[in-house]
Amino acid sequence: MLAAMLRRGAVIVLGLMFGCRTATPVQPASPVAQASAVSVAGPVRAPAGRVDAAKITVLSTMLADKGVGEWGFAALVEADGRRILFDTGARPDTVLRNAETLGIDLRTVTDVVLSHHHDDHVGGLMTLREAVVGQSPGALATVHVGAGMFAPRRIDGRDVNSMIAIKAAFERTGGKFVVHDKPTELGPGIWVTGPVPRVHPERNWSGSRKVEQGGAWVEDTLVEDQSLVLDTERGLVVLAGCGHAGLVNTVTHARASIRAAPVLAAIGGFHLFEADDEQLAWTAQQLRAVGLAEFYGGHCTGIEAVYRFRALLGFERRESLVAAVGGRYVLGEGIVPGALAH
Numbered sequence: 001m002l003a004a005m006l007r008r009g010a011v012i013v014l015g016l017m018f019g020c021r022t023a024t025p026v027q028p029a030s031p032v033a034q035a036s037a038v039s040v041a042g043p044v045r046a047p048a049g050r051v052d053a054a055k056i057t058v059l060s061t062m063l064a065d066k067g068v069g070e071w072g073f074a075a076l077v078e079a080d081g082r083r084i085l086f087d088t089g090a091r092p093d094t095v096l097r098n099a100e101t102l103g104i105d106l107r108t109v110t111d112v113v114l115s116h117h118h119d120d121h122v123g124g125l126m127t128l129r130e131a132v133v134g135q136s137p138g139a140l141a142t143v144h145v146g147a148g149m150f151a152p153r154r155i156d157g158r159d160v161n162s163m164i165a166i167k168a169a170f171e172r173t174g175g176k177f178v179v180h181d182k183p184t185e186l187g188p189g190i191w192v193t194g195p196v197p198r199v200h201p202e203r204n205w206s207g208s209r210k211v212e213q214g215g216a217w218v219e220d221t222l223v224e225d226q227s228l229v230l231d232t233e234r235g236l237v238v239l240a241g242c243g244h245a246g247l248v249n250t251v252t253h254a255r256a257s258i259r260a261a262p263v264l265a266a267i268g269g270f271h272l273f274e275a276d277d278e279q280l281a282w283t284a285q286q287l288r289a290v291g292l293a294e295f296y297g298g299h300c301t302g303i304e305a306v307y308r309f310r311a312l313l314g315f316e317r318r319e320s321l322v323a324a325v326g327g328r329y330v331l332g333e334g335i336v337p338g339a340l341a342h
């Protein structure tokens with residue numbers, strides 16, 4: 001079996017090298033009591049455009065059905081002709097190589113959304129930009145980030161926010177950053193959430209980093225952490241990078257600020273790899289309340305959470321799967337996993 005996996009190019013990387021890896025176990029105060037908060041949010045704005053056709057292809061995560069795996073995340077979002085790169089992986093060339101392996105041309109991708117500043121999500125940005133700028137100066141040229149992305153961070157007095165240096169280098173290539181402090185529509189039905197209010201007691205960060213705030217160094221809660229949301233006729237498709245804001249907080253924010261629709265699918269990294277049984281059960285209960293229909297968990301979601309959700313939410317096999325490089329979510333079709341993650 002191992003030989004067959006290797007022949008197929010399957011790679012499992014269980015490295016623990018980057019900023020997302022050391023989450024504090026989540027200890028919600030009494031999460032069950034707050035369950036009703038999610039399901040009753042009403043729309044706060046008139047419906048805008050809807051996405052009719054969408055495909056999300058995973059380009060970086062630990063499990064790889066094609067290409068190479070790593071501790072990181074990236075995915076290509078294609079929605080009604082718009083092509084957006086969501087996060088850029090950890091190692092400088094992972095997404096570039098995986099895109100080549102999958103036959104994906106990044107020269108027609110204009111926009112990048114970065115979920116947060118950690119190296120396992122921004123590590124490929126400069127390599128990718130430099131690979132396309134010569135032929136297509138407008139490719140991968142506009143990067144959308146949440147407010148707080150460039151705030152100085154430290155561990156034991158050492159500066160660790162590499163986005164500060166990346167910003168200067170990226171801008172020298174003619175690229176620009178757009179900072180979002182609230183949900184913003186990038187195209188009809190295509191949203192970035194901006195920073196997510198932490199209304200539920202999800203605590204999905206390591207606690208090891210400090211951030212500069214008003215002249216003081218305080219615990220870094222990854223305030224900039226944002227997700228991408230597709231507003232489709234059947235519901236919201238939520239794509240997260242590392243889930244530091246919390247999966248439930250993110251869908252709560254999306255339903256309150258974009259549209260109070262069912263959550264059709266949650267895709268990406270949700271930082272549940274260290275969640276205990278209580279946290280997973282509470283999260284599943286919240287997801288049930290918002291009508292979650294499919295779960296494609298990669299990166300820091302961990303393996304166990306995916307299968308717990310399959311059981312706790314009564315999903316079919318194809319409705320809750322571990323994401324792999326080369327795997328896809330297709331609107332109207334559902335999760336199209338690689339061979340290894342079936």
Ligand SMILES: [Zn+2]
Nearest residue numbers: 019020118242
């Ligand atoms: Zn992270």
Ligand SMILES: [Zn+2]
Nearest residue numbers: 020120242300
């Ligand atoms: Zn991460």
